[in-house]
Amino acid sequence: MSRPISVTIHMNALRSNLERVRVTAAGRDIWAVVKANAYGHGLTNAVQAFEKAEGLAVLEVGEAIRARTLGWKKRILLLEGFFEDADIDNLEKYDIETVIHSTWMIDALKRHAPHSKIKCHIKINSGMNRLGFLNFECPEVHAMLESIPGVSVVGVMTHFANAEPTYLADGPATVDKQLARLGRLKQLDGGVCLANSAATLFRPEVGGDSVRAGIVLYGASPDKHISNAELGIRPAMTFAAKIIAVQQIAPGEAVGYGSRWVAKRPSRIAVVACGYADGYPRTMPDGAPTYVEGKIAPLAGAVSMDMLAIDVTDVPEADIGSVVELWGEHILVNDLADYCGTIGYELLCALAPRVPIRISENN
């Protein structure tokens, strides 16, 4: 018998979100970003659902090899490039394109030359100040890479820190400021990749030849102030667990570790088979919503490792065996994340491997 908890991945939602991006991408190629186990949705599912994307973007060589093993024949890009010399052979063997963001990477490629065919994307730091070369360094980096036997430059990339429309117009790193720093690079012929989900949806004018779409494909808005309905996307994941016990408690009784939640009235408390070891944050406060039997039931007390409790006093239909949606169609992951001061991305990625992933083909 398995524990009554699972995530369900809605394959049609993944596919229709990709189609939605296809429209806004307006002729640009789409890299489907599938790092972090496809934002918790399972690489296998993503490889299937995103078969119409032009490429997959991953973080590690291991993920790229898995995608190849799963039958992905189109392009694959390492978003942060390789991390050690030992990865370089695999770039050739599995035809994996790599970002180049630092000179140590160029040195490594030189040391291991000649290569048969390594395709590089030069990463430009246009103001986010994480990875990349400054734009004036780009021609030299380009020349250095092209001088290594078997290495070619196929693209230029940058990443926006704040492409959401609600970001301050006079903030330190607006899209406009970052574009200005990119200068004429953005007009390079072919291989320019600028936009993440937010820029793809909200700043189509940034252009480029391809986009890197992550969160939007999974049906979460990159800007919590802009709804899924406005964007025409649908959550691809339902995280749910069942009620395994119900307690009737008197006013003044407390629930869970630390006795944080205290009953103000005679209360029905349902215990749900999901805890922080499943990826439901322990930092979630009392009152955070769950969805059960068609109604919202608030979290009651600190989340335990393997369980959490909800107040179902006002949901008399909720009982042992009832399915509780933790996030999904009714509890949007971004809205829930807001309760504990984070973003939907983190909750999706933090889903624990012990939670079984099921597939729903039809909805």
Ligand SMILES: *Cc1c(COP(=O)(O)O)cnc(C)c1O
């Ligand atoms: C993760 C990542 C993306 C995808 O970002 P979303 O906001 O999920 O669309 C794009 N580009 C790079 C470099 C990334 O690391």
